[in-house]
């Protein structure tokens with residue numbers, strides 16, 4: 433039995449359903465490292481097709497997809513232009529520096545996003561002998577710490593132009609790309625078109641236990657394979673887990689809209705609670721960030737008290753909390769969590 437009555441900590445906390453587990457049990461498998469696992473190969477083809485790219489590579493995690501792409505596109509001492517809230521800045525334990533000797537040139541901007549103009553200003557030009565070389569622009573779709581916000585396609589296309597004018601590559605961290613797709617009805621192919629590399633995660637809203645697929649040109653994926661091997665990410669009978677990802681693609685994409693409705697519902701229930709600050713019209717997908725500074729309690733205090741009531745909500749900064757809706761959260765859970773938050777604030 434789950435420890436929490438309602439777990440809004442993360443969309444990574446879903447449990448594979450009985451049907452998904454059955455798909456794993458039934459999977460045809462082979463040696464993935466040798467390119468011989470038919471289920472992994474099928475998954476990679478499905479994602480490459482979905483995103484309009486030539487080829488795909490299965491990796492154990494989204495973080496590894498970022499790090500592989502960074503390693504392929506950049507050389508030691510190069511820099512990556514990305515938002516200051518990006519996952520690679522805060523949550524990959526300095527991997528771009530540790531694994532590939534890269535610098536991160538982080539930009540500010542509302543909602544986890546920046547503009548083409550900022551990219552043009554950030555690019556090191558002219559490239560003299562003493563300057564790091566700007567090499568890659570990396571964008572998170574949706575932006576996690578930006579609030580689950582969706583980058584408008586036009587803004588990305590403007591950034592692509594700025595990047596290409598300076599011969600920079602474009603990479604998309606698409607951990608939650610499909611949340612953007614179901615919300616806007618812009619296809620994954622359209623969103624991925626401006627990028628030289630991109631990936632989607634299966635262990636988030638899609639509800640699979642493991643894995644992400646990185647896509648790009650065949651040439652890029654051939655190089656990516658070498659880096660995956662270097663990082664120790666090559667696997668053996670990985671069809672067992674890839675089958676869950678195929679199941680997720682076939683069954684769990686359209687329903688992401690329910691998570692978005694639940695997120696908005698949760699925000700509407702808690703938005704007027706004393707001391708809680710959030711902007712309802714900023715809830716675009718499945719992440720609800722809210723400020724608790726006016727409650728007289730810290731985020732950690734509130735989170736601890738909620739835990740005692742069987743509700744788990746995360747803390748992203750001392751006074752900022754994050755609730756995430758997902759496959760294992762129903763509408764009634766949302767009401768329960770909101771009521772418990774209200775009771776906590778009244779304690």
Ligand SMILES: Cc1ncc(COP(=O)(O)O)c(C=O)c1O
Nearest residue numbers: 493494495519572576605607633
């Ligand atoms: C935006 C973003 N990028 C990358 C990752 C890393 O994905 P993984 O946990 O599969 O390594 C996450 C995980 O939360 C994320 O939110």
